[in-house]
Amino acid sequence: MILIEVLAAIVIWLSFWSLIPRDEWWFRGADFPRLQILAVGFITFVLLLFWTAPWDWIRGVILLLLIAALAFQLKMVLPYTFVWKKQVKQVTKDQLNLDQQISVIVSNVLTPNNKYHLLIEQIEKHHPDIVLTLETDQTWQNQLSSIEKNYPYRIPVPLDNLYGMHLYSKLKLQDVEVKFILSDEIPSIHCSVILRSGQPVQLYCLHPKPPSPTEAKDSTLRDAELLMVGDQIKDLDESCIVMGDLNDVAWSRTTRLFQRISGLLDPRVGRQYVNTFHADYKFLRWSLDHLFHSTDFALVHMQRLPHIGSDHFPIYVVLQTGRIFEQVQDELEQSDADEQEAQQAIQEGIEKAEREEKMVTDEIAQDYKMN
Template identity: 80%
Template sequence: MIWVELISVFVIWLTFWSLIPRDEWWIRGADFPRLQILALGLIALVLLLVWDQPWDLRREIVFTTLIAALAYQLKMVLPYTFIWKKQVKKVHKHQLKPDKQISLLVSNVLTPNDKYHLLVEQIQKHQPDLVLTLETDFIWQKALAVIEKDYPYRVPVPLDNLYGMHLYSKLELKDTEVKFILSDEIPSIHTTVILRSGQPVQLYCLHPKPPSPTEAKDSTLRDAELLMVGDQIKDLDESCIVMGDLNDVAWSRTTRLFQRISGLLDPRVGRRYINTFHADYPMFRWSLDHVFHSTDFALVHMERLPHVGSDHFPVYVVLQTGRIFEQVQDKLEQTDADEQEAQEAIQEGIQKAEKEEKLVTDEIAQDYKNGTKVPQGN
């Protein structure tokens, strides 16, 4: 049964590995599979208990340390279960006011996915006020043209680099900007949505790069982009929603810091995980697609929609705004240490972005110097 101890040590190692305050993808990746690590650890714990052998010092150390690791994993994931206090109140039937509601559908479509009709069917079924699609290129833009008659306000950003995005809205959009916060390859949409009641809501649509060996070698730019938006939101005295594929889990250090800095709430806390990725592997799923909102919003409805051929499930959320909700819902407490950590992460991201931009500029200049590229005349 030595393999039981090996599994236990593996769970312990992954747990404490995730505590290392570094941004490299091979460290930050341990943030994602906490549910899977927890399940594996619980199995190892049971097997250690029923193992019919004398308890020697090694087994006792492994057992004790495994309990500590499982306690930490539980601390991270339990807030997204029904046993935790709800961060966002539920709107009761007698409180429903359609003119103060906004319904959102977020879907990372996976660019090569050609099952366009599946997403269109979900949009036509739920008729959300806003549809945000991610990884959409010109082909997807053409395929989604069938819904345009219902969505007079549109912000198309078709790209073929897996970071295109499209925002479709039944509600009026004002002061819309497409920003490339830290990278010329990664767009974000910033706009103001006007509810049917006339109330403006600040909306931020994001899709930063994930830390992975094929995307970004570390999480520095992803973290900085999210925290820059959070830093901007904290000074707003307006209703606000942030949504998109953040390529980070709800329980990560950065996402929790973002919530404390921005003051936004997560309707999943006290309810359920809404694991959206990977759609094809039930045993390996976590929450990458998010909807955060200001304290004046409460939850009407939230669900993960059926498979649409992508590696992500779509998410459908209905929110309602009202002063009564703002009075009974509290922001997460921000500390001076949070502010310092956020500012340091933002500065690190800005410096990294400037360094990468300079490297690209230097490479282009060197290509011209070597004659591999010829400047084009006007």
């Protein structure tokens, strides 16, 4: 009985811990394993409910708090199941138009992973218009050279710090910029891709640092980078796609705020989780790799691809744009409070980036004086 009560207490604590508005990793980390917390919570609920020991007030209080915790977790994860209303319409057979489509593979390859052929096999199987690789260094760039004959437009950013990225495209790319938004170590790719119909689509490829004890101590820069891009998108009257390993889950406060600020839609809502990390642990997975798009896109196809030796699964998404979809799909509503929260997070991120840059500059200056 004590073990059941301890499990219930852990589920209750983790469920409401993430509601604390703090950016430190030990708070934000509770956003990730909501499915796992929910599973443990349901098992604990059944055991607590049917335990043969006599009821007392402690058991009753724990049961009520556990029900509240489970209800909260369900609220967060149910939108990514078939029971929820789809946020993005499905393109029907009679609506298919290849000239208005764009197909994408997004893959965090894990830099030390040397199973290059597994990703190449998936690219050759699906023939996507766009391939975005993350954590790719010069070695990965060399190994992927075999696909270059089919991808004449390329944006290589090879880095050895686990934040390199490469964009390969069959479609013409314009207005290409590689930006280091808040950190000189973290690149992002911003460009315009031209569909076969001639329509331009704004493309943003991101891979911010996760809040963790081995990466960033808090989520401040990650949140600010995502919200800065969202703030930029909201003023655009153009087709738009944001994709990459955002090191955040779809149901987090920041990701949902980003959607409301940017007006972009998530094709997973009303369909499936598409959990991409961790590829090696079946019962410890959540969605870190994302693709969001403007309301003029509808979904043709979406799937998680097989294991490629990385700790992430690749994702494959096919979208089609059209005015008819824009007329039947609505943006998430943004409130004044959302705007205020986003601007505050952006400002905190800018200030933190400036402090970190100053610290680095001061250290360099100090080393110069000592030498």
